[in-house]
Amino acid sequence: MIEGRHFRRDWSSGYDVGRKAAAQNLADIAAMGAVPTSIVVGLGIPADLPLAWLDALTDGFGDECAVVGASVAGGDITRCELVVIGVTALGDLGGRAPVTRSGARPGQVVAVAGRLGYSAAGQALLEAGVPVAADELARAVAGHRQPRPPYACGPEAARLGAVAMLDVSDGLLQDLGHVAKASGVRIELDPRALEVAEPVAAAGKELGADPLDWILTGGEDHALAAVFPAQVALPPSWLVVGRVVAGEGVHVAGRAAGPGGWDHFR
Amino acid sequence: MIEGRHFRRDWSSGYDVGRKAAAQNLADIAAMGAVPTSIVVGLGIPADLPLAWLDALTDGFGDECAVVGASVAGGDITRCELVVIGVTALGDLGGRAPVTRSGARPGQVVAVAGRLGYSAAGQALLEAGVPVAADELARAVAGHRQPRPPYACGPEAARLGAVAMLDVSDGLLQDLGHVAKASGVRIELDPRALEVAEPVAAAGKELGADPLDWILTGGEDHALAAVFPAQVALPPSWLVVGRVVAGEGVHVAGRAAGPGGWDHFR
Numbered sequence: 001m002i003e004g005r006h007f008r009r010d011w012s013s014g015y016d017v018g019r020k021a022a023a024q025n026l027a028d029i030a031a032m033g034a035v036p037t038s039i040v041v042g043l044g045i046p047a048d049l050p051l052a053w054l055d056a057l058t059d060g061f062g063d064e065c066a067v068v069g070a071s072v073a074g075g076d077i078t079r080c081e082l083v084v085i086g087v088t089a090l091g092d093l094g095g096r097a098p099v100t101r102s103g104a105r106p107g108q109v110v111a112v113a114g115r116l117g118y119s120a121a122g123q124a125l126l127e128a129g130v131p132v133a134a135d136e137l138a139r140a141v142a143g144h145r146q147p148r149p150p151y152a153c154g155p156e157a158a159r160l161g162a163v164a165m166l167d168v169s170d171g172l173l174q175d176l177g178h179v180a181k182a183s184g185v186r187i188e189l190d191p192r193a194l195e196v197a198e199p200v201a202a203a204g205k206e207l208g209a210d211p212l213d214w215i216l217t218g219g220e221d222h223a224l225a226a227v228f229p230a231q232v233a234l235p236p237s238w239l240v241v242g243r244v245v246a247g248e249g250v251h252v253a254g255r256a257a258g259p260g261g262w263d264h265f266r
Numbered sequence: 267m268i269e270g271r272h273f274r275r276d277w278s279s280g281y282d283v284g285r286k287a288a289a290q291n292l293a294d295i296a297a298m299g300a301v302p303t304s305i306v307v308g309l310g311i312p313a314d315l316p317l318a319w320l321d322a323l324t325d326g327f328g329d330e331c332a333v334v335g336a337s338v339a340g341g342d343i344t345r346c347e348l349v350v351i352g353v354t355a356l357g358d359l360g361g362r363a364p365v366t367r368s369g370a371r372p373g374q375v376v377a378v379a380g381r382l383g384y385s386a387a388g389q390a391l392l393e394a395g396v397p398v399a400a401d402e403l404a405r406a407v408a409g410h411r412q413p414r415p416p417y418a419c420g421p422e423a424a425r426l427g428a429v430a431m432l433d434v435s436d437g438l439l440q441d442l443g444h445v446a447k448a449s450g451v452r453i454e455l456d457p458r459a460l461e462v463a464e465p466v467a468a469a470g471k472e473l474g475a476d477p478l479d480w481i482l483t484g485g486e487d488h489a490l491a492a493v494f495p496a497q498v499a500l501p502p503s504w505l506v507v508g509r510v511v512a513g514e515g516v517h518v519a520g521r522a523a524g525p526g527g528w529d530h531f532r
Contacts, residue, residue: 002310002344002346002350042308042353042354044350078268078272080268080271081268081347084310084352086352086354087308088306088354
């Protein structure tokens with residue numbers, strides 16, 4: 001994570017950035033079906049960075065790790081002109097093979113667990129300078145500052161027989177595109193199946209935007225998206241949002257979604 | 267490693283930087299008595315970085331890993347205003363406990379394995395703009411660009427019963443100071459026991475400098491320094507250069523060495 005590119009110190013506290021940097025990498029571990037065990041952190045910091053900001057960052061690393069029972073195992077620190085954070089996360093597969101991106105086959109179902117659209121909606125609110133006293137808007141902004149990946153759903157999916165999985169870091173369409181490409185299949189999404197959470201809906205209303213854009217193309221919530229055999233009975237944490245068919249790419253409501261998203265196809 | 271701070275693209279090729287970034291971290295693993303198994307790399311690169319430089323960097327990572335039978339297991343890449351490289355190295359202790367910095371006790375001996383002074387001498391030659399056609403000078407510069415840590419000596423030392431160990435990344439005096447502090451002891455170095463390698467001696471002659479300065483205070487060669495019980499018969503790869511006594515700090519030829527090095531004590 002590079003200051004000015006992946007976070008802004010005026011939009012996020014050191015604690016927020018620490019939670020987010022850890023979450024992004026712990027979610028990668030969960031998305032392979034593993035339980036995160038530790039992170040190591042490489043930091044570059046400017047000479048004039050307030051010590052309190054660095055302390056808060058470190059607290060954020062620790063607290064996010066504590067969510068999954070992991071710990072900060074070590075790291076290194078050096079001077080840099082801007083804040084640069086590199087996190088490596090480690091985990092335990094418990095003897096199972098990792099769930100990769102290449103196992104999707106026609107006839108299977110696509111499901112998601114966790115939040116979609118919060119981070120993008122929150123960022124849009126921050127960019128627009130909207131005051132976020134209102135509760136639902138504040139929840140979207142909080143979701144941008146501190147994602148809440150559904151960590152436990154990763155190993156759960158692996159136990160249920162997930163054949164492909166990843167965390168949604170760049171947007172549902174783009175990330176499912178990786179699964180489609182690696183598996184040599186087409187993924188068809190049904191946008192009506194995607195739930196629009198209250199904070200995302202409220203941000204859409206506030207800004208006059210379609211919340212579905214954020215849900216389909218917004219990254220950084222680190223929801224999990226997985227492909228399951230059709231006969232698997234999914235628990236309530238997983239919401240079926242599409243299916244796997246022969247072909248390539250990702251289709252939304254029957255039309256191809258391009259690299260730029262889906263909205264220009266409507 | 268931050269561009270402009272830890273390397274300069276006009277002094278080191280992408281391949282050099284890749285070898286060095288990997289070596290610095292693989293040496294950390296060896297210094298705990300472990301065999302390195304893999305690295306993961308986080309990269310920040312400017313939009314205008316030549317692709318050939320990035321390819322060479324990646325080749326450097328892979329070739330340095332190959333020296334120890336390790337591999338590049340993965341990584342991530344993002345845009346940044348300058349080249350930023352974060353490497354995490356993993357290794358296998360083979361069931362042994364890691365060798366830390368805190369096990370030194372009075373009566374034990376201090377030994378080093380690997381090169382000392384090459385990198386600092388090479389950097390001094392580069393800073394002075396000395397043409398390095400001469401063979402020995404070129405070897406010092408090569409040592410600055412691509413350190414050669416004595417990886418195998420780490421697990422060897424652990425098997426021999428080393429009670430403290432680290433790799434010399436910031437200079438022998440400073441790094442042994444960490445051992446002295448963590449162990450609650452004094453380390454006495456005998457400068458006459460330190461070998462002055464030909465390239466370091468040649469650079470000293472060329473620049474009118476005392477090569478012992480580079481050997482005692484120059485970092486980045488990633489030699490290993492370890493403490494052994496006095497009765498251990500050390501193989502030729504390890505050179506005894508001092509002893510552990512009661513007290514604190516690092517003494518050279520009977521006088522305390524400060525944070526700035528030792529030369530102002532002569």
